[in-house]
Amino acid sequence: MIDAVGAWGRDERVGKIHESGSLVREGTWAAYSQHREMFQGHSSHGPAELQLFDPPSSFSHPHAWGMSIDLTKCIGCSACVIACQAENNIPIVGKDQVQRNREMHWIRIDRYFKGPAEQPEFVHMPMTCHHCETAPCEQVCPVAATVHDSEGLNTMVYNRCIGTRYCSNNCPAKVRHFNFFDYQATAPNEVRKPWLGIPDTQQNSEIDPLRRMQFNPEVTVRMRGVMEKCTFCTQRIQAAKISARVAHAQGRRDTPLVKDGEVIPACAAACPTQAILFGDLNDRNGRVASAHADPRAYQFLEELQLRPRTRYLAKLRNPVSGSPDHPPHGEER
């Protein structure tokens, strides 16, 4: 159970029953059809258009990768979590480490319940790296192990990371995950017994050969002591870019650029309701650019001026009037 202060903070951000919060925005279809702008400008800091400093260089050449996550469509099935885990060689850390808040999932489903415990209203909010253009994590890394690339990916250079964990502290979404132990070198039920050995040699000698065959060969296996996070499936982006370039050079394609729908990250591929869309924001007619233009689209923590590349689409409910879990229309706020 949460204490009174925590409950107050949570309710402000997530909203009480039948209410919208600043982080998780929601409303009824009836209200939304009356007032399309209802999800805009809910930051806890007031409007944030006026800024002292110019926005950073655009990180949009030749592509501007972005994502949209539709809270209305998300059913909280966690297929994205598992797909990401399989795609990106994410270690399974075991119950003990999860209880210590050291889970490694690059995407997670934040679950909020509202109202009475017997009949709660709930929200599922998939949370992953937003690839902020003004990423707070990048500014505090002392060794430049996390940097932006020209297409707006907030990249993590595992080889360079020394593990100060400062980036994790400064990440408002807390989507950075630290390898507290050599998770890949130990079976999940053995992580409580730390591996004793010379740290830098683990990759080839310590990991069980059978387990090694499970790994996605396109993705690095991270060692103990480094931070890791969502890459927007950079390996899939690269694969699509390379094949597009090759096809263009061979005259089989009109453009060397990747087209909408040609890159599908693991989470989006697994999503049964297509709540997660990924694509190029430079493509004005693309699915993601259209989603960002939707009146339901909002930025996560826009008062922090993160300029995230991921936007959420607010959750719409269409309650049946008079049903037990929803009051008749007349009594709604």
Add this chain to the structure above:
Amino acid sequence: MATATYTTYLRDQEANLSTDPRHRAPLVLGDHNLTTVTDKITDITFRPASRGWYIGLCVSLSLLSLLFVSIAFLLLAGVGVWGNNNTVAWGFDIINFVFWVGIGHAGTLISAILFLFRQNWRTSINRFAEAMTIFAVMCAAIFPALHIGRVWLFFWLFPYPNTMAMWPQARSPLWWDVFAVSTYALTSLLFWYMGMIPDFGTLRDKAKSQWAQMIYGTLSLGWTGSCRQWLRFERAYLIMAAIATPLVLSVHSVVSFDFAVAQVPGWHATIFPPYFVAGAVFGGFAMVLTLAIPARQMFGLQDLITTRHLENMCKIMLATGTIVGYAYAVEFFTAWYSGEHFEQFAFLNRALGPYSWAFFVMVFCNVVAPQMLWIRRVRTNPITIFIIAILVNIGMWFERFVIVVTSLHRDFVPASWAMYIPTWVDLGMFAGSFGLFFTMFLLFCRFLPIVAMAELKTVMPQARLTHGPHRFDYQPDPDTPPELRRGGRWT
């Protein structure tokens, strides 16, 4: 004899604590002259150590071995042996770092800033306060060095030409820390060592064994005490004091940037640099008192480190403690006045959330307890001072705990909120750092001049030619020309 000693004691106490502005209170009590001061200090080195010293050293060495065991385990197993998690990614590591660096502030403040302000009372305490600074910075350096995930690559924090063509990232406050702390450590060490050179000369001259003569002789760098050497020495000491003075303020300002530059509510505040510096001086003086009160008892230095010295330090603690209390209050006001939810929540959660006990320990120890120092009888009684100093040490540790943990454990997204629970390795390294600190301090007390003898003599009446009860001690050389007699320290 006993009666006479007691009479002397009463006379000294009265003069020592006098508030009469027409007379300067004596800084050295008892019937000391230049010789007895030298004997008093050098005896600590050349007489066999007391049983208390050996017991203290055994306890400290045990704690020190705990530190080594904890570090070995940490390096072999990984940072996961600590209680840190993905939400509270910094825990005891950074708390202890800031705690020890803070303690390291009093030494250089006493030796540099009070020197520039001509606070002569500093001469009895500056030497071991500086030693304390060096040892505290050593303890502090352990934590950021070992808290990183891949310790064996720590040198990537330094700007050196390399085949990766990579330099550190200059926008990161952690990198500023590397320079701030290493500059401070180096300057403090040089300042400390330089100040000891004349006293090493004295120890060399008093040493009976050949080993001691060789070691102290080497350390004294050929000091002869000639007029020319004194001239150079004092000039250099003044310059070093001027260099060290801004560092006292800069180090903890930079340490505070680790928090203030981040965007975590409860960290991101412009008040942090002055607030941290005041807190560091506050905690540093508390640690000086924690060490000075038992040390003066153990080595019988009550005539040199007098009650007035303790009282002066209490006054500084009272002043800086008030600044710290003000900063606590202003943080809450700012949070309320901002009208910003995350900021307001961070502070409500700090005072009333799951870690409110830590917050109230901090407020009691740092704000309530030092108020007792307004009472003169409290701040002139070594026992009450010692109790308050211990409370302030505890409070300043909890201040860092409150800043680091309560801000991180509930930040923006409620789903990622978490609690922080330290493990035995956290506690072992914290206790072990005290082992390192006290081991170094006890070795220092035994083998180095604990009080700056040469400096202390300059504030004794014997150093003044024209007045004072010991005028007859000085026999001016009739061959010395009058203009030289007036110059320098012999005014």
